[in-house]
Amino acid sequence: MIEVVVESENQPPPAFKIGSDDDWIVEWRGCKSNDPEMSEITCEVSSEPFPFLMRTRNGWYIEPDPLHKIARRLIRPTVILLILALLIHSMEPGLVSMGLLSESFAGSYRIGPLDYPKLLFAAFPVFMIPIAFRMIANLRDIRRQNTYIASPIESPEISLEVNSSGVLANRISMPIDMMAVRGRLQVGITVPERSKVLEALRRTEGEQPSPGMSTKLPERRITSGEELGTGVGEAIPMSVAHPRVLLLEPMRVHDPGEWVNLKEESTEIFFKGPVNDWPGSVYSALIAVHWEIVIEAIRDDGTR
Incomplete structure (x- = not known):
């Protein structure tokens, strides 16, 4: 204050x-x-x-692309999904031993010198969806702004x-x-x-x-x-x-x-x-x- x-x-x-x-x-x-x-x-x-x-x-003024609103709504659930995937990966041994998680979803894939959790391959693409939406929406907005600059309105x-x-x-x-x-x-x-x-x-x-x-x-x-x-x-x-x-x-x-x-x-x-x-x-x-x-x-x- x-x-x-x-x-x-x-x-x-x-x-x-x-x-x-x-x-x-x-x-x-x-x-x-x-x-x-x-x-x-x-x-x-x-x-x-x-x-x-x-x-x-x-x-x-130009109305922003509707994809911006969709992307903002998707940010929270996609972040939660990514955190859950990493949390489950940290508890995989206990979950597998109790039969709560199939071994086909447990473990990691080795790519080069690093290991990547299997669940991350499912959660990370979903996490990238709102980012992709924002990129597409910004490109559309830029195109419409350039159109307005080329042909302004009285x-x-x-x-x-x-x-x-x-x-x-x-x-x-x-x-x-x-x-x-x-x-x-x-x-x-x-x-x-x-x-x-x-x-x-x-x-x-x-x-x-x-x-x-x-x-x-x-x-x-x-x-x-x-x-x-x-x-x-x-x-x-x-x-x-x-x-x-x-x-x-x-x-x-x-x-x-x-x-x-x-x-x-x-x-x-x-x-x-x-x-x-x-x-x-x-x-x-x-x-x-x-x-x-x-x-x-x-x-x-x-x-x-």
Whole structure:
């Protein structure tokens, strides 16, 4: 947990508290006389999105290949299968003597100077299936990203009216080669700036990072989560070298509204907000509450 005093020349937002003490919590309030001593940071506070958010969360994005989801679901059972195979191999003499394991499955095969358990020849290929799926899915994603770069899509024209319960779209004009399927309004907390997180924790860049953070990655922004250094594994599928990331990284804390069907012809479309109460747009180095409209569309070639 990070508690800091934010000093800014800008007007602070109204006090708010999101989440709960037993899960995740984000709170913005004024200082109290009985507050303990906290770190002080200086940063900009605004109601307008920062440039890096406009680069990473504005425009058309390609939907990742469905094989990514299948691969993630297979990782746990395949790892368990591999561990069970090695565990059974370690107990083979006792299992064979008790008649619980056939001798045809016990023992090892010698390949060169090493012995390999027989059970491993059955478990290891299964263990490699999600890895193969991820490789195939990444190759497909790279091909679709290159197709988009070669033939980019124009931005839609949308006229919006914002109120306390949602957003009213008076007009949604899609590009000629795109067909809107559905849309929704969602809000979430974006990833804070790495430098301000380290400053709040009184850590120095280049030294041992705080728990949950990795060492600093190369300067080029790939995804906001990787720049922060708190991601474990891939935050998004493999992206190609392009000024703007073409695979949208999900906000780690977000609350979506209901999907609205956009296939039907209608002059007015209302995007209902999430059930829970959220503050308006707040942008700072540590806390950033970001509202956005997500539109799912299909291109003429079938790309989503």
